Amino acid sequence: MSPHRLMPPYNRLMTEYNLDGAFDEMFMESGEPRAHYSELLKAFLAMPGEEREARKHSADVSFLTEGITFTVYGRDEGTEKIFPYDLLPRIITNTxxxxxxxxxxxxxxxxxxxxxxxxxxxxxxxxxxxxxxxxxxxxxxxxxxxxxxxxxxxYIAVTGSDLLRLESGEFVVLEDNLRVPSGVSYMLTNRRALKRTLPNLFRKYxxxxxxxxxxxxxxxxxxxxxxxxxxxxxxxxxxxxxxxxxxxxxxxxxxxxxxxxxxxxxxxxxxxxxxxxxxxxxxxxxxxxxxxxxxxxxxxxxxxxxxxxxxxxxxxxxxxxxxxxxxxxxxxxxxxxxxxxxxxxxxxxGEDPLLNNVETYLLTDDRQRAHVLANLEKMVVKPVGESGGYGMLVGPQSTAEQRAQFREAIEASPRNFIAQPTLTFSRAPCLFEERIEPRHVDLRPYILYGDQIQIVPGGLTRVALQKGSLVVNSSQGGGSKDTWVLDG
Amino acid sequence: MLSRVADSMYWIGRYLERAENTLRILDVNMNLMLEGSSTGSETRWRRVLRAFSAPAGVDERDSDLTIESLTFDLNNRASIASCVAAARENARQVRDEISSEQWQKLNSLYHRLSGMQTKQQRPMLSDAMQTILDGIYLFQGVTDTTMTHGEGWQFIRTGRFMERAVQTATLLELYYHELYLQRDLLQESAQYLEWVGLLRSCGAFECYCTTYTADLTPERILEFLLLNRKFPHSLWYSVNAIVEALAGIENDSRRTRADELSRRAGRLRAMLSFAQIGEIIEQDAGVYLRQILNQCRMIQELTYRLYISYSIDTTLTM
Missing domain, CATH: 3.40.50.11290 (Rossmann fold)
Incomplete structure (x- = not known):
């Protein structure tokens, strides 16, 4: 793990961009952009501020007209708001x-x-x-x-599995959503908006x-x-x-x-x-x-x-x-x-898994439970039956009081919780008003299972828009970005 | 179209029309309060309350309270605020079946009304009422210009004109009993004001004058509001619009045969088409109007039985 290290100051946009041990989707450890991101980076660095604004605005309009909004019922005008999204696509190579x-x-x-x-x-x-x-x-x-x-x-015709990318660059499965996974509409509308907003980049990639x-x-x-x-x-x-x-x-x-x-x-x-x-x-x-x-x-x-x-x-x-x-x-x-x-x-x-799991401690097992309880401040504890990021304990960001509550709850019903080590998952560049900063992302591809299994290339990349946050769920203040899978 | 959606459309139409009518009637009677007349204002407010089938407990002796109850009081299901809220709730259930413009206009009307809940936030009553009326007109305008004129639109129309027919007939019946039949007991000038009030309550004063000049006679007023074929708030016009909307719905559906419904609706229109005001009054207009109200009720019931709340058995055997 390298300590915080400033990127070469490409220009004003990038002054806040640091690399910290997490896998960076755009930059290699050396500070050079990865080959498949270099065109994108070039295009954004070359883009005048007003043009960036204009493109961002055109994407906003596209979201509004597509109706990818939620209505703010309490509001005076009863206007509709768009969901948070980020203009910089996340790029995945074909391999x-x-x-x-x-x-x-x-x-x-x-x-x-x-x-x-x-x-x-x-x-x-x-x-x-x-x-x-x-x-x-x-x-x-x-x-x-x-x-x-x-x-x-x-049984499972429509699913969406959440993947993370670890420090090594390896994709692992964080959880499977086999009941009623949502978010696919954002995947589709992100793409439509971005196609309209960045047509030239689409042509290059x-x-x-x-x-x-x-x-x-x-x-x-x-x-x-x-x-x-x-x-x-x-x-x-x-x-x-x-x-x-x-x-x-x-x-x-x-x-x-x-x-x-x-x-x-x-x-x-x-x-x-x-x-x-x-x-x-x-x-x-x-x-x-x-x-x-x-x-x-x-x-x-x-x-x-x-x-x-x-x-x-x-x-x-x-x-x-x-x-x-x-x-x-x-x-x-x-x-x-x-x-x-x-x-x-x-x-x-009879095969080895191609995608690994995240290391998981079962709290019904006495030895594993003892280990988890001794190291709660380093663990993420999740209730087994919940989804959407509700009811979680994120060890490093928790208070002693919260840990005590979870300790009690775990000891009362160990079957209801699992624990995982706190993961450092990958970050991708996101565009904010005047700068580009890295934020943690995950990936939820959607898998359709009928005559055959079909996965549309890509999925929903969710972003933890809060600086330093590891929680990407839209119910918890996350946003999303378009996900590009490159051909060949 | 899903039955639930049709149901919501129908009530969007009805509730907004009801709000509009209430608004107009209130406005007229508030104006009349300013004129001295021998019909006491109590009698008049009692009539207004009856026109709205207002719940018991509203005290007609206190006109301020009555007005408050009929405009902004959400506990009164008949108030304008309640009607707009109910229309919006129905629209919300079918958000995807109406145009964005319709939703936006209705939603912002609702929010404007919510903002008037307390007296401090409220503009002058007449301004508030004008704002609400404009909001309703705006919704009606975008409904006609931005929505496909298919089944959903026809259900909105059916609801809207059903409400209008029922309101007009109810008002006419009240005025017929309380004013026309008791015309010998009242001063002529007082009567004049009341008849103008009726015309204004139906938004008909200007149109009446263009047709008959400002010479107001009860017979002509009844004739105009009952039988005129060009005036959009007359009974004939409303019933004719219902007949047309129902025919549009029947054309859209592949299986449903609406014989009984279209026979009833057609017969009601005929009842108005071939009527003569002299005859109606001679044979008791009260009875005539009640028949019309009954027929309207029957048509709504048949519409529901046919398209929305039909029993399962009838359709499974089809």
């Missing part, structure tokens, strides 16, 4: 991408096989690879899914396209349609306008040209699912479900849910409707199970 792509294909294939196995024969449990307690104590394990035949045996995502999603959903439904009706099921991802739901429905429905638009009769239209009831064949398991069917899951469709699980069980993702997939992105994913890959595929 790097191939590795990621193969690694994710392998990982998702194995996780899907795992779900299929656990909800049927349970061989991996009999063979003692994954302990039964981990599965049966998981909050997202759905007993209702036992023995249920899901279309094409695909050969960036692999991602615009076909909506089409690929639609064909993935179609491939899961029940047999005998050659022209399936496909819908997006949303919890409604109060959900924070509602914009994405409407965006995807519009991009795919299919209906956006709420639970109250659907009904189940004789195990068939219908939607209520002004033209009478219309049968629904495939549901892209953006409602959590718990709220999807008040008969099967939480009875107090008003967002779901009574009888949905039975219709699913009868094979009359396909639901993506299946219920109970959260089992495989449980943070305690995460520690077993490398073993799961070896078990089902």
């Amino acid at each position: 790097e991408w191939q590795r990621i792509e193969e690694g994710l294909q392998q990982r998702i294939t194995a996780l899907n096989l795992f779900l299929r196995d656990v909800y049927h024969e349970g061989k991996i449990l009999q063979d003692g690879i994954v302990p039964r307690e981990i599965v049966y104590t998981c909050r997202h394990f759905r007993r209702e899914m036992r023995g249920l035949q899901v279309p094409r045996n695909i 050969r960036v692999r396209p991602i615009d076909h995502y909506a089409q690929a999603l639609l064909s993935t959903l179609r491939s899961l349609a029940p047999d005998g439904r050659p022209e399936p009706t496909i819908v997006v099921l949303t919890p409604g306008p109060y959900n924070s991802a509602y914009f994405e739901h409407t965006y995807l429905a519009r991009q795919m040209g299919i209906e956006l429905v709420e639970g109250r638009d659907l009904l189940v009769h004789n195990n068939l699912v219908y939607m209520r239209t002004t033209d009478g009831l219309r049968r629904v064949d495939v549901i892209y479900r953006r409602v959590d398991d718990d709220f999807s069917d008040p008969l099967a899951f939480r009875a107090d849910s008003t967002l779901g469709v009574a009888g949905l699980l039975n219709a699913y069980r009868a094979g009359n409707v396909s639901i993506a993702n299946a219920f109970g997939t959260g089992l495989a992105d449980d943070k305690a199970l995460y520690a077993y994913v490398p073993a799961i890959i070896r078990y089902y595929l």
Whole structure:
């Protein structure tokens, strides 16, 4: 690890750019730009301040007109605001991408096989690879899914895995999002905005396209349609306008040209699912479900849910409707199970994982727990069933009081937490008003699993916009940037 | 179109029209308060409250309270603020099915009204009311210019003209009973003011004068508000707009047969098309107006039964 070291002062823009031990996406340790970033850097350094402003403004307008906004309801004018984004793209070479792509294909294939196995024969449990307690104590394990035949045996049609890049430059998987991953609309709209804003750079770089995502999603959903439904009706099921991802739901429905429905638009009769239209009831064949398991069917899951469709699980069980993702997939992105994913890959595929995990301590194990509790200030502790960065303890930034609280909580229910060493993950250049500064980034590629596994090249690069922050979640003040995967 | 969406569209139309009508009626009666007349202001406010089917508990003897309750009081479901809030809530549910301009205009109208919640923040009442009215007109304008004139637009229109027809008929019925039938008991000048009040409540004074000159007779006023085919707030015009909007909806749907609904709507229009004011008054206009109100209710019910809240059994057997 090299100490803080000033970059050669390219010009006023870069005076605040330091390299600190973290992998820098743009600069090598020597302070030279990486080959695939040099054009981008040159272009921005050469750009007069007013032009930068103008381009930033044009991107803002593009976001507004695309409707990638959230409405500030409390505001006087009731105006809409755009989500934070950064104008400098994150660039991934083709070689790097191939590795990621193969690694994710392998990982998702194995996780899907795992779900299929656990909800049927349970061989991996009999063979003692994954302990039964981990599965049966998981909050997202759905007993209702036992023995249920899901279309094409695909449980996880749409997923998004979060990758980090360590000091060595290696990509590792931080977590898998196998329930209802969101953010893909930002991936798509970032690209559109940037194409309009920096057309010349696009011409210089050969960036692999991602615009076909909506089409690929639609064909993935179609491939899961029940047999005998050659022209399936496909819908997006949303919890409604109060959900924070509602914009994405409407965006995807519009991009795919299919209906956006709420639970109250659907009904189940004789195990068939219908939607209520002004033209009478219309049968629904495939549901892209953006409602959590718990709220999807008040008969099967939480009875107090008003967002779901009574009888949905039975219709699913009868094979009359396909639901993506299946219920109970959260089992495989449980943070305690995460520690077993490398073993799961070896078990089902007989291969070594191409993408490594982050080192993870299971707190149910006495020795590991003792180690974690002794070193809490160096650890990141996460509750196993949460996502979105909620309820985490970030050791180095925590107070003694917070650590004491977590210590107590961990000792009370060790199964509910895991711990990981605090990671120094990579930083990428971000454009602020008058300068370029590095910020920590992660990468969430979106994986579609239908007839085949498809990953549109790139994904959503999330940025921790606060200086020094390691938290990239949009719910916690993160932003995003366009991600370019280069061709050849 | 999803039934839920159609439902929301219909109520966006109805609630905003209701807000507009309330606004106009309040404005007229506030003006009349300034004129000395033998119809006591209590009687008049009672009539106003009945026109809005206002909840019990509003004291018509206190005109300030009544006005407050009908404008900014969110606890009164019939107040202008409540109507605008309800319209916006419906629009929010179908945010993606209406144009951005529609959403922006309605949302900013809502926020302007929210900003008037306390008396300190409020401009002069007449200015406040003008602001709100402009906001509603703006929404109606962008609805016609920025939204596809498809099913959704037709549902908004159906709601809007249904509300207008019901409001006009209700007002006419009240005036018929309280003014026309009791015309012998009132001074002529007082009567004059009240009839002008009715015309203004329907935004009809100027149009009436162009048609009949300023010579106000109750029969002509009733004829104008009931049967005129060019004036957009007359009953005939409103019912005709409903018939057309419903026909538009029927054309858009592939399966639904709206025989009964279009028969009812057509018959209501015919009831107005082939009527004569002399006959109506001779045979009791009160009864006639109540029939119209019943028919309107029936048409709304059939619209819902056909497109929105139909029973599952009827459509599964289709």
